[in-house]
Amino acid sequence: MAAAGKQAARNARHKPDAVAEASSGGGRSRxxxxxxxxxxxxxxxxxxxxxxxxxxxxxxxxxxxxxxANSPPEAPxxxxxxxxxxxxxxxxxxxxxxxxxKKAPKGPTHSHYLQSKVYRALERIKAEAAAExAAAExAAAEAAAAExAAAEAAAExAAxxxxKAAEGAKxx
Numbered sequence: 766m767a768a769a770g771k772q773a774a775r776n777a778r779h780k781p782d783a784v785a786e787a788s789s790g791g792g793r794s795r796x797x798x799x800x801x802x803x804x805x806x807x808x809x810x811x812x813x814x815x816x817x818x819x820x821x822x823x824x825x826x827x828x829x830x831x832x833x834a835n836s837p838p839e840a841p842x843x844x845x846x847x848x849x850x851x852x853x854x855x856x857x858x859x860x861x862x863x864x865x866x867k868k869a870p871k872g873p874t875h876s877h878y879l880q881s882k883v884y885r886a887l888e889r890i891k892a893e894a895a896a897e898x899a900a901a902e903x904a905a906a907e908a909a910a911a912e913x914a915a916a917e918a919a920a921e922x923a924a925x926x927x928x929k930a931a932e933g934a935k936x937x
Contacts (some may be wrong), residue, residue, distance in 0.1 A: 798896060802889045809886035809893075821894065828887045835883070837875040 799805050810817060813827045 798889070798892050802885065802892060804885055804889045806889060806893050809889040812882055812886035813890070815890075824887070824890055828883060831883045832880055835876045835879040 806817075813824055813831065815824050815827055
């Protein structure tokens with residue numbers, strides 16, 4: 766029991782490489798997203814079997830494939846009941862189907878836990894894309910503001926030059 770406690774303490778101190786890189790080298794916004802969602806971007810790409818350079822369509826295709834693979838199987842549709850199969854024949858068929866169902870292996874064929882991890886990985890990648898989009902919009906807005914300020918300064922300079930030229934013309 767004491768060994769388990771010591772191992773838990775070691776695990777708490779241990780920081781995986783991917784998490785360390787994401788929190789230290791990615792800036793405040795990335796580490797904030799990582800801490801909010803509890804998953805690094807690298808871990809999300811590993812779960813979805815994608816690369817950082819993959820487009821969103823590839824990521825969505827992998828997400829759907831993995832999510833569906835871990836979904837519960839669809840319930841089999843019961844065969845349509847034939848009106849002719851009445852009585853002993855119908856009972857014998859039902860008993861045989863029940864025996865076959867009992868013999869079938871009953872193992873878990875789906876995992877809600879894995880579905881949750883896959884969903885959280887997609888959510889993390891989308892959050893990163895949104896953060897990058899917001900940063901790109903902010904940079905574009907700053908560039909437009911700087912361009913607008915430069916154009917405004919040029920217009921003011923031109924107006925001053927025209928005013929000086931008009932004053933010079935009046936003096937002559």
